[in-house]
Amino acid sequence: MTKIKSVRTRVWTWKGPTVPPTGNFCTNASDALRIEGDAMASFRFHQWLTCEVEAEDGTIGIGNAALAPTVVKQAIDEWYAPLVIGEDPFDYAYIWEKMYRRSHAWGRKGIGMTAISAVDIAIWDLMGKLVGKPVFKLLGGRTKDKIPVYYSKLYAGPIESMQREAEEAMKNGYKGYKSRFGFGPKDGMPGMRENLKRVEAVREVIGYDNDLMLECYMGWNLDYAKRMLPKLEKYEPRWVEEPVIADDVEGYAELNAMGSVPISGGEHEFSVIGCAELIRRKAVSVLQYDTNRVGGITAAQKINAIAEAAQIPVIPHAGQAHNYHLTMSNVNCPIAEYFPVHDVEVGNELFYYIFEGDPEAVDGFLQLDDDKPGLGITITDKHLSNFEITE
Ligand SMILES: O=C(O)C(=O)C[C@@H](O)CO
Ligand SMILES: [Mg+2]
Numbered sequence: 001m002t003k004i005k006s007v008r009t010r011v012w013t014w015k016g017p018t019v020p021p022t023g024n025f026c027t028n029a030s031d032a033l034r035i036e037g038d039a040m041a042s043f044r045f046h047q048w049l050t051c052e053v054e055a056e057d058g059t060i061g062i063g064n065a066a067l068a069p070t071v072v073k074q075a076i077d078e079w080y081a082p083l084v085i086g087e088d089p090f091d092y093a094y095i096w097e098k099m100y101r102r103s104h105a106w107g108r109k110g111i112g113m114t115a116i117s118a119v120d121i122a123i124w125d126l127m128g129k130l131v132g133k134p135v136f137k138l139l140g141g142r143t144k145d146k147i148p149v150y151y152s153k154l155y156a157g158p159i160e161s162m163q164r165e166a167e168e169a170m171k172n173g174y175k176g177y178k179s180r181f182g183f184g185p186k187d188g189m190p191g192m193r194e195n196l197k198r199v200e201a202v203r204e205v206i207g208y209d210n211d212l213m214l215e216c217y218m219g220w221n222l223d224y225a226k227r228m229l230p231k232l233e234k235y236e237p238r239w240v241e242e243p244v245i246a247d248d249v250e251g252y253a254e255l256n257a258m259g260s261v262p263i264s265g266g267e268h269e270f271s272v273i274g275c276a277e278l279i280r281r282k283a284v285s286v287l288q289y290d291t292n293r294v295g296g297i298t299a300a301q302k303i304n305a306i307a308e309a310a311q312i313p314v315i316p317h318a319g320q321a322h323n324y325h326l327t328m329s330n331v332n333c334p335i336a337e338y339f340p341v342h343d344v345e346v347g348n349e350l351f352y353y354i355f356e357g358d359p360e361a362v363d364g365f366l367q368l369d370d371d372k373p374g375l376g377i378t379i380t381d382k383h384l385s386n387f388e389i390t391e
Helices: 069-084 090-103 110-131 134-139 159-170 187-205 222-235 249-257 272-280 297-310 323-330
Strands: 004-014 049-053 059-067 146-151 175-181 211-215 239-241 263-264 334-339 385-391
Touching: 004 069, 004 110, 004 187, 049 069, 059 110, 059 385, 069 090, 069 110, 090 110, 090 175, 110 134, 110 297, 134 146, 134 297, 134 323, 146 211, 146 323, 159 175, 159 187, 175 187, 187 211, 211 263, 222 249, 249 263, 249 272, 272 297, 297 323
Parallel strands: 146 175, 146 334, 175 211, 211 239, 239 263
Antiparallel strands: 004 049, 004 385, 049 059
């Protein structure tokens, strides 16, 4: 048996070129504030945390997190690392409980659970490497020949540029396209019209044989969403995502119960019990936790079982390896979100500049390798000159 010898965290701060923010780019929770300027500022992911868990034999498992990396780093360094060092990585369920219960007073949500997620993902990558198996083979194996993915970008902007982007994406054979709303309650009826014009314009390009997902990123409220959903029905969205702030579970449940348009959410929910509550209260028709926030692979797999029992499909937030392995190994995870590789904008794509091995979509699908142990990713130094690293 090999034990965990060390935990190394690094914060990667992007210093390279970024795409400048534009107005009405994506609604978000800050829209309700009276601040002017770049409302997406606090939702830009231009930092990332890597977490490397090393076993006594030198094998290293890689985890990561994108929420508040500098604070999560401190939580791991000062609190969680000492809890896992000396443990057998194959006691992963016990290690998870140890991290969860020893920080229960403050760690059940947000920073604490994000830190637990990064450590847990590293432990699963480590276990896969120690037994020479890909993580999905440790979770349930290959439930799909390959994973169907949906193109996730189409931030709000001039209609012509959104249509050009959709036309370009169509060349890659995606069967689903996710677009962002740019207007919300503060933009009134004119903003509703602007939203509907963009949804119609994207539908004109992708047609009605492809899925269309619509993202609010917590930027609407219950009143506005109740008015918007009936107006969206004719565009047959597969779901409307995060219409209200994550704490408004009652609002989610009311919108989902309308039966107008399926509601998705969960990327800002944390822990097994947190997601079980969303399912119990029928708050979502599609559950979208992110494995590097919700509690890692240990928590995600338990949530998958609860969701399957309720027949709520799970389509994790973010196209990253840890989410793909859960999607591959669960029939109840039908498709995956896919962030196309592009210049650093919001930062969803920053992980492409830190890791190598995240699978690339081909003709609307992606593949995982049966023979690549762990998550199948490595940390690359190819873009190191564009990062400032904090050890
Ligand atoms: O991809 C998503 O679901 C997100 O919420 C990403 C965020 O940047 C808004 O698009
Ligand atoms: Mg989202």
